[in-house]
Amino acid sequence: MADGLASASADEPVAAGEAPLSPAHTDGDIVAEIAVVGAGPTGMAAALAFAAAGIDTVLIGPPTGADPRTTALLGASADVLREIGVWQHVEAASTPLETMRLIDDTGRLVRAPEVTFHAGELDLDAFGWNVANEALNEGFATAVAAASNLLHRPVTADGFEIDAAGVTVKTARGSVRARLLVAADGARSPAREAAGLDVISWSYPQAAFVTTLSHVRSHGLASTEFHTTTGPFTLVPLAGRRSSLVWVERPERANALAALADGVLSREIERRAHSILGAMQVDGPRGVLPLSTHVARRFAGNRVALIGEAGHRIPPIGAQGLNLGLRDVRSLAALVSEETRCNGDPGKAGVLDAYDRARRTDVAGRAVGVDLLNRSLLSDFLPLQLARSVGLYAAAEFPPLRRLLMRGGLGPGALPAGRPRRPLVASGGF
Ligand SMILES: Cc1cc2nc3c(=O)[nH]c(=O)nc-3n(C[C@H](O)[C@H](O)[C@H](O)COP(=O)(O)OP(=O)(O)OC[C@H]3O[C@@H](n4cnc5c(N)ncnc54)[C@H](O)[C@@H]3O)c2cc1C
Structure with missing residues (x-):
């Protein structure tokens, strides 16, 4: 001093x-x-x-x-928590994210193919972990x-x-x-x-409705992001047959969802999720956060x-x-x-x-990447929709590009925490 x-x-x-x-x-x-x-x-x-x-x-x-939300900790985040003595307290409450699926649910003329990213393609067991904020x-x-x-x-x-x-x-x-x-x-x-x-700063005509739910089918440790014309609708796995939901909607719709009775809301979420996880039951607190x-x-x-x-x-x-x-x-x-x-x-x-x-x-x-993706969903501008579809098509078809995107999504700095199957010595990634 x-x-x-x-x-x-x-x-x-x-x-x-x-x-x-x-x-x-x-x-x-x-x-x-x-x-x-x-x-x-x-x-x-x-x-x-x-x-x-x-x-x-x-x-x-x-x-x-x-805080009713959960946080997907990707890339080196778990390593940071390990370095500062926090990971040992949250590891048991975290769920590995092995697979990430992007599904075009815009219903538009120009639609992207489904893209699935597997952590195994990067020789990793998981992209990261989903942890309840509490x-x-x-x-x-x-x-x-x-x-x-x-x-x-x-x-x-x-x-x-x-x-x-x-x-x-x-x-x-x-x-x-x-x-x-x-x-x-x-x-x-x-x-x-x-x-x-x-x-x-700028704002969007959107709000995120968040909650957690249980469901009949297993999520298989896969998160699923439906791209809709009001924004992404994302299910992220929690332990057992449970998931957290981040549903981006117009603010008035997000508030209306938050006010629905449990049964009606659960059915609405299942409908939006095309029943991929079977019948659902909302089981956590709800929140609405402006974007x-x-x-x-x-x-x-x-x-x-x-x-x-x-x-x-x-x-x-x-x-x-x-x-x-x-x-x-x-x-x-x-x-x-x-x-x-x-x-x-x-x-x-x-x-x-x-x-x-x-x-x-x-x-x-x-900030720019997320903004562009979000705007490409909201926009009726055909070239922007085309650009998103072509990008996702390329990601679906070309493994090297897919790996590049996966590494980009995890962020720079380090391997994801935990259990890489083998060191990525020659990849130059992360
Ligand atoms: C719906 C939703 C889902 C999300 N999911 C993810 C995810 O999956 N993965 C991810 O990485 N991120 C996610 N995020 C983002 C993540 O939640 C935020 O980045 C994170 O919470 C920001 O933390 P922070 O500590 O910077 O700010 P905050 O959590 O806002 O904390 C700020 C703190 O400062 C305190 N404070 C304010 N003023 C004062 C003052 N004058 N004196 C003392 N204290 C003060 C407040 O009380 C508060 O405790 C999500 C966000 C949302 C909205």
Whole structure:
């Protein structure tokens, strides 16, 4: 901990680097190397990653509330969770995703063939795992409670003061002073606003209706995405004969679905799913979430780094959101660890610029890809429909292209966690 930072607050706060962070620091003014605002999944992952690297970190934010959704963790995401001690808490509650099916259900003149991706084609057992958000958040909270170098203040950040040397976060339990503020405070991100980092944003005339259900037939560990003229209708396997549903619809229709009686809704979902899993029964809470996209013009600056939805939000198509957020975490943690190993300043402009460069292509590529796919479903513009159909036709017919798309969908960084059948030494993939 730099002396300059410890003395930067007029109130002479406790310098966390001088006395290890402990529950004794729950109240009062405190100094740490890094403050993370937002205790959602990306905030907790980042705080754990910094703490695991031996960096004094304060996590600020109320515990996550109930969340009926599930998250498909693809590519290297499970590896990230393993590295920060979370995977062991969620593995038992996760279901492997071995097969992904895309079915054109637009009923239009120009239709794409069905495309099926098998993890085995990449010599993997699974593309990733589907986990209930409740289990995921519990796993994160358990790891946060057990971590050293990490203090969680379960309160809202009420204000931010940014100067050349660091950031002071005001909370009802005292201030937190740090050289780097990591904004993991979600799509509206007050921390992003305080740093003057703006976003490019747009919304869609769509909302996602989400729930979970049981069904008569086995899903065979396959997720199925029906492409409809209102957006994707996606069933993702859960343990046993259960699946989670993300049904993208016009907002008024999504709200109407959420208001249906269980039996009527279950039959409507089965009809939409063309009974591929047999009779269905809704068995979980329901949610309706409006669809929008935003991408920060810069992912860091003014001593603040944006991760997760503070930096980018994209529609829940192709399960990209949290997977992108966990790649933010991995990238920022690597840069910051390297800097602090040399007693450097984790919030200095050079580190923030490197983070911005590291994340730009991945995030922009996903946002554009998902946007194009979504628009090609909604649009009556024939050339756009043709382009989507030709792309999917090529994916169905040409295994090398299919493998390329699969690797692209999993994201850069690493092999999917778990059990690759054999190393992809020569593939250059992921
Ligand atoms: C229907 C749906 C399905 C999805 N499915 C998938 C999927 O299968 N795979 C996938 O990878 N992604 C998926 N996503 C995306 C994924 O859910 C998000 O990317 C992820 O939840 C974002 O996490 P986050 O921590 O960045 O933000 P959030 O979860 O929004 O957390 C932000 C946190 O910040 C806190 N906060 C806000 N303001 C303050 C403040 N002033 N002080 C302190 N704390 C504050 C909030 O309380 C909250 O806890 C899906 C999204 C939707 C809508």
